[in-house]
Amino acid sequence: MARNSIEWKEVPNFPTSHFVETSIYTDEGLFREEQDKIFNKCWIIACHESEIPNPFDYRTFQHPGGAPLIVIRGEDMKVRSFYNICPHRGNTLLYEPVGNAKRITCIFHAWSFDSMGDCVDISRGKQGYQDRFDCQHAGLREVKTEVGYGGFAWVNVDDDSCTLKEYIGDAMGMLDEHLSEPLEVFHYHRAVVNTNYKLWHDTNSEFYHDYMHYFNRITGMIQPGYFDRKYTGYPNGHASVGSMSIKYDAYEGSKERGVGWPGLAPGGWVLIDIFPGMTYNLRTSVLRMDTAIPLGPNKLMIEFRGLGLKRDTPAERAERIRDHNTIWGPFGRNLHEDLLGCHGQGLAMRERTDSKWVLHGREENMTIHDEGGMRHFYAEWSRRMGRKAYDPYGQIKEQAVA
Ligand code: FES
Ligand SMILES: [Fe+2]
Known part of the structure; x- marks a missing residue:
């Protein structure tokens, strides 16, 4: 039965961890607070070491907390x-x-x-500053940087932060053996979407939306073992999903994919979400890295990188590029289906409506269609923000909550 305006706003009859209030996706003030309490406190991937292979190579990076950064390889x-x-x-x-x-x-x-x-x-330093100020006083503001977990350059603008290792904890365990060799970025692109960064990360944190993916619906979802995959949460809001073989060839004919990935079973898949908006997605022959860089509450830039092994032969690299581009990259359809999902959410939520709730209520023993991955994320979000994701402004009367 359709709902009237009062019924539509009723607090969902779920535990409070199982839904969130939509203002966390639209509110400008909350977004500024997220920049301070989340993005300016967490380790964020700025680029990959292979993008700056030589001394003095640099990459500029718009840090999601707001600061524009330079990542540069020194003479050493x-x-x-x-x-x-x-x-x-x-x-x-630097502008480039x-x-x-x-x-x-x-x-x-x-x-x-x-x-x-x-x-x-300092040009004409002595003339202008005499002995009051010189080069010693004019160094650049350094930002903590560590290279790791597949050769990515991670930054943390908080000088007092924990180490990257402490931040990641055991969350990368499922990928450890697959990231032991040097990698190389072979593809980079960005998408700018009018949506909230959390809605994008959600698409990497739940797979109930495989219903949106044509190929996943006709291949992955009907494979034995699909519903056995489990979501595992780790401290600091990170999560991983278990591996399975997906027969991507099922829709493409019987061509065998030869190039593979060290330690990964043919057709294997490992996905690891790192709080607050990075996802390692290793599938068969390609590692895709998604980095969510919010530009505002309803504007998101997502950086996509496709990576192969540094030691690839030209033929191996060509195969990885083909796999990436035709299936998981910008010329495949999965990525665009994901973008459509979070774009549609951004479209519906951007204006002030009385649409109040987003549900994260599916419970299936933390298997693939359980929405526990998102619940795990929002528990960490709430902890860092000091706010309840279901009630960020403390407006719900406690007795109204299940
Ligand atoms: S030298 Fe004056 S702003 Fe940089
Ligand atoms: Fe998806």
Whole structure:
């Protein structure tokens, strides 16, 4: 039966962990708070080491907490990160997304910096500052950076944060043996979607939406073992899903896929969600990394990287690229189906409506269609925000909650 305006707003008859209030996806104030309490406190993937292989190679990165960053490999081969902000009068230092800079010279008044973040020249410094200020006082603001878990460059803008290892804990266990060799990015693209970053991460945290994926519906979902896969939650909001073989060839003819991946069974699949918006997705022959970079409460940039092994022969690489592009990348349909899902949510939630609830209530023993992956995420979100995801402004009367 259709519901009237009062029934539509009734608090769902679930435990409070099993639904959230929609303002957590739309509210500008909550978004600013997420930048402070989540993005500026967590470890975030900025790029991959193979994107900056040589000394002085850099990559610029829009950190989701707000700061524009430079990730640069020093002369000593160490990867470091800095604010992409000149300490003189706050100009942007590097404009290109990628490049090589032995010296970083600000275009405004020509102050110069090296790849370690040290200031090496202040134009007419002595004349203007006498002995009051010199290069020693003008280094770039460094941001904690660690390379790991498949060779990604992770950054944390909080100087007092835990280590990356402590942050990840055991969450990467299922991928450990598959990430022992050096990797290389062979594909990069971005999508900008009018939606909230959490709604994207949700699509990587539940697989009930396999109903939206044509191929998954006609292949994966009807394979034996599909409903045995289990979601496992880890501290800090991370989660993984168990591996299974998917016969992607079932819809493509009988061509065998030869290239594979070290330690992974043919057709194997491992997915690991790292809080608050990164997903490792290793399927058969390609690792796809999704990084959610929110630009506002209802604007999201997602960075997609396809990775193979650094030691690939040209033929092996070509096969990985073909697998990636035709199935899991921008020319496959799965990705666009996922984008459609969270785009539709963003479209429906962006205006102020009285649509109040998003349900995470499926319980199937934490198997593939259980919505426990999302519940695990929002428990961590609530812990870090100091707010209840089902009631961020404390407006629900306790007796109204099941
Ligand atoms: S703002 Fe960079 S040198 Fe003046
Ligand atoms: Fe999906």
